[in-house]
Amino acid sequence: MKAKTYRIALTGLLGACAVALSYFESLLPTAAFLPPGAKPGFSNLANMFAASMLGPLPAFGIALLKAGFAALTRGGTAGLMSLCGGIFSTAVMLLLFKKDRRLGFVGIGVISAVCHNLGQLCVAAALVGNLSVLAYLPALLLFGAVAGTLTGLVCRAVLPALRRATASFRNNR
Amino acid sequence: MKERKWISKTDGIVLGVLVLFAAGFLLWRAVAAQPGMRAVVTVDGEAVLQIDLQSAEDAQSYTLQNGVRLIAENHTVRFAASDCPDGICVETGALQKVGESAACVPNRTVVTVVGGEPRDVDVIAY
Numbered sequence: 001m002k003a004k005t006y007r008i009a010l011t012g013l014l015g016a017c018a019v020a021l022s023y024f025e026s027l028l029p030t031a032a033f034l035p036p037g038a039k040p041g042f043s044n045l046a047n048m049f050a051a052s053m054l055g056p057l058p059a060f061g062i063a064l065l066k067a068g069f070a071a072l073t074r075g076g077t078a079g080l081m082s083l084c085g086g087i088f089s090t091a092v093m094l095l096l097f098k099k100d101r102r103l104g105f106v107g108i109g110v111i112s113a114v115c116h117n118l119g120q121l122c123v124a125a126a127l128v129g130n131l132s133v134l135a136y137l138p139a140l141l142l143f144g145a146v147a148g149t150l151t152g153l154v155c156r157a158v159l160p161a162l163r164r165a166t167a168s169f170r171n172n173r
Numbered sequence: 174m175k176e177r178k179w180i181s182k183t184d185g186i187v188l189g190v191l192v193l194f195a196a197g198f199l200l201w202r203a204v205a206a207q208p209g210m211r212a213v214v215t216v217d218g219e220a221v222l223q224i225d226l227q228s229a230e231d232a233q234s235y236t237l238q239n240g241v242r243l244i245a246e247n248h249t250v251r252f253a254a255s256d257c258p259d260g261i262c263v264e265t266g267a268l269q270k271v272g273e274s275a276a277c278v279p280n281r282t283v284v285t286v287v288g289g290e291p292r293d294v295d296v297i298a299y
Contacts, residue, residue: 037261077279107184129218132274132285138198
């Protein structure tokens, strides 16, 4: 029971972090050399940590929360795109953390970032009823590779600290 | 259980393939693409407007029924204004070459530059 409560609390905490990171990211100026609309996806850190340490329910919960936040602040279309990208990338992350033994954190970060972009692009293509948006694909793949590498490295770097924090929290109960 | 690495050899392969594919595609497009003849504007997947880019010199503004405004000038076309929250379409900037595309997803509007005949074929002369 206590472990369960603790898991719910930590999920809420991570969800709040994800939303805060999303907001922080929206304040950043967009650079001219980046594909339009491309974001570094800092908030995927929360998904990745949840997927690696907490399991499917918290990870998907955070993806849902992020989509809800996008829908509220940037409209229904952004919400739907965030939802599909988030669910797809979170599913892939969970699968890789569970089944794969050869990829490192960077690999999982990159693959899930690319999946996030793919999911969003597919939704965009379906919404506009036109495949020409796929012209964004190469730029998004390239950007996803960079962003995913960063996410993977940061996730691995903060993992011990988070693990320690969660352990002490658990022992106090 | 063995601890997962920061970065593994497999990660390197994934990154390499990804970067090669994307960079190759971008390079190929930059080198091979021809200047566009027309811009096709679609809303909800339906073509609603064609702009002749060959003859577009001075700025000409087009307003669609959904309020999106496009400007064609100097053989390029771009989104000039849209009521969408992100403004990614306007950010995309001017399109010039065949295959270049800009989209306003909230307004379901896409502009794509195409090559080929400047208009639907009116006369075929041999």
